[in-house]
Amino acid sequence: MTTTMLPRATVREGLVARSRRRPGGWKQLAVNQAFLLPAIVVFVFLFVVPLAQSFYWSLTDFTGYSSDVTFVGLSNYRTILTDPSMLAALGFTLLFGVGTTVVVTLIAIPLAVQLNKRFFGRNLVRSLWFFPAIPSMAILGLVWRYILSPLESGVVNSTLQDLFGVGPLAWLSDGTLARVSVIVVGIWAAAGWHAVLYMAYLQSIPNEYYEVARIDGASARQQFFGITLPLLTPALVISTFLLMTAGLKVFDLPYTLTNGGPGFSTYTITQSIVVAGVSQGRYGLASALAVLFTIAVAALAFGQLWLTKTIERRFV
Amino acid sequence: MTTSVRRLVLSVAMIALACFIAIPLYYILVNTFKTQGDMVAAPLSPPTQLFLGNYQEVLSDPRIYRSFLNTFLVTAAAVVLQLLVGALAAFAMVVRTTTLNRVIGAVLLLGFIVPGQSTLIPLYRTLVGFQLVDTLPGLVIMYLGGSIFCYFLIQGYMRTLPYEIIEAGRLDGAGSFQIFWRLVLPLIKPILVTVGVFQTMWVWNDFLLPTVMISTPEKRTVVLQVYNAVSEFTTDWPMFMTVSVVALVPMVVFFVLTQRHIVNGLLAGGVKG
Missing domain, CATH: 1.10.3720.10 (MetI-like)
Structure with missing residues (x-):
């Protein structure tokens, strides 16, 4: 994915400006937060979990087959710097x-x-x-x-x-x-x-x-x-x-x-x-x-x- | 120099340069109308006779249609879902600016920075576990990461809508989802189109994920099909060129129909597909 964010003048009038003054009930809040759910699921499963896995694996000798994973510290990082x-x-x-x-x-x-x-x-x-x-x-x-x-x-x-x-x-x-x-x-x-x-x-x-x-x-x-x-x-x-x-x-x-x-x-x-x-x-x-x-x-x-x-x- | 002479010189220079840049495109196009012998004899000259055999052969191969269908299904599903997830999140975020939501918004932004390559290996293994590798739905799931980008651009646009719209909806007794579906979505159509165009170009043209995920020939996307055509037509160059040209047609048509939105997108968001 090659995408980026851009600085853009944010418009301060509009939806945001007044919404805080008009809180609905708890039910309203729950319904509203439910709209966020798909994005949070995507974020957790497609970004947070795999990144954490990557980080954890980077410190091990995991090969995907062996069930015994050994912690190897920074040795993988050292290998990168010597592997032609x-x-x-x-x-x-x-x-x-x-x-x-x-x-x-x-x-x-x-x-x-x-x-x-x-x-x-x-x-x-x-x-x-x-x-x-x-x-x-x-x-x-x-x-x-x-x-x-x-x-x-x-x-x-x-x-x-x-x-x-x-x-x-x-x-x-x-x-x-x-x-x-x-x-x-x-x-x-x-x-x-x-x-x-x-x-x-x-x-x-x-x-x-x-x-x-x-x-x-x-x-x-x-x-x-x-x-x-x-x-x-x-x-x-x-x-x-x-x-x-x-x-x-x-x-x-x-x-x-x-x-x-x-x-x-x-x-x-x-x-x-x-x-x-x-x-x-x-x-x-x-x-x-x-x-x-x-x-x-x-x-x-x-x-x-x-x-x-x-x-x-x-x-x- | 008078203005008109200067304009003429500029014209000639710019057209000459552009033609030079376009030689590769001319080269593949012109050779699709030649036989193999014709191409070897004179790769850059126009065809001596209009030979349509290459096209007949490519278009009579069911695999190319299969790959178009696969790519179309994956692109349509991925882009629609990305836009939907992004728009839903943007709606929640814009309608209610609590501290919690602001924190969530900031955290989501991090999803923007993480390149797909960094999460590829763990995701691949997870999808192996769910038996989703080498399936088109698996590919669509991988592309859902793009929703975070959609969210970001959509929420910027949504913030410019007047709050009265939602208020009016509430007064009429509409629920949040109805307000979103009936009132907000039609109003944010311009940004949905712009973001959709960029995401479509990305998903349709992507090579990395299909090449990692797909191994069954029947499930190949167009780009993967062309990639495999190279080894198939090692010596028959005109055939390969023809497969490429056929593969490019939908994207070119898509571009001609949407180029206005691409320029808008460049101005509004600085996006690259």
Whole structure:
């Protein structure tokens, strides 16, 4: 699930404001609390219990089969830090997260500014950029596997061959190239979506700001850095947060494009959890990884919340 | 440069760039109309003759319809339940702001931060115990975690409704559930649609949960079906492309019908499917 909360001006008038003054009877209260029940059940059984289980298992050598579970302390956590596949997974996941966040942001902001101008074919251009966000990343990963194939019909290699006479490059079977390929496809898939997000915020910037700036003789560059960029800060915070969390949770794309390979070059944390937990039955190890992962994502979420609050206090 | 010349240059540059970005899409689409030999000879050129054999073969395979049905059932059940659970909780929370409810609200928010990957392994084992692994209802249960997200966005919207609505309902003798069902739900339709669109895109396109949960071929979702088609058509690329294109059609249609809500969602909530 890739979702997030957003700071939004809460409306203080309305349902909330007056409800406290109108308490019903106990019966009313009970009926009302019953509405909360499904959400609480979901929360307890889909979040609290499994998280507690994960934490408990992370301290044991539970394999799912043996009935005698031994408490092993932090040994699973130590294993993660020495296991080559898990270290590779941590490394690549972080690289993917940071890489896509930085490059997509650098592409999406200027792209949004251009897409916001009026030109012939604008709607078509917007749609083409946005399109990769619609289908499943897993299917796109599979399609790209063909595009980057070393065979003749792999279109990247055949084009390179035709235009420059460069021999087939092992896009997906060389460690470094595979990492680059996965990240580039990730960027390709996300840039348009984030440009649309920025565009939505761009359209809320009053035109008068630019008119005044032009009268004062500000150049296009000065307008961008003086008006556009500062006013896009809320969008920037949201967009980078979404990119970073999606990056840390990435699974579909590397799994379908390279299956984590060659070796463990494009192995991800999620794939690591799934393989250790479901296929190998190493519950202790998978759980320890899941716990570390939760802490990392939570830290990121709280960091973002703090950043948003700080920015709001300064600018609003 | 005059404005119109500048606009023309921008136009040409932007269209060229967008076409470059769209090459992969062109590539899969164009090759669905070719035979295998045609594709190997010239992967990027338009088909010499309109070959529909790939589509005939894909569309005559009952498995693709089965997978569409599975995905449709799972997505519909999961999204409706997510919205219902979320809306019910939001209603309770907004109508009665007691300290207890405020604490519950804050705790529920934590469900937001926890990534699905972190609870996957214990949930998987629990569902094994209930014999719900490798079943579509099991998959729907896994997706119910998304209700917390729905709750959060819905309650933000619900707070903007005037309290008089509920008051008027009470005066007319309506019970809480009637007020919720008859008065509140129709009024929060815009946010239900927006959140529903995002959750639909997530559930329909998801690969992680189906690949972990589903092993029986008859229970595959569309994405899983396409994933398995790769090993089936290792050498027959046009066939694989055709399966992909067929799999993409419903999502594209869905997007065309709902894109307005996606942009609204981006503005209102900053959500990513």
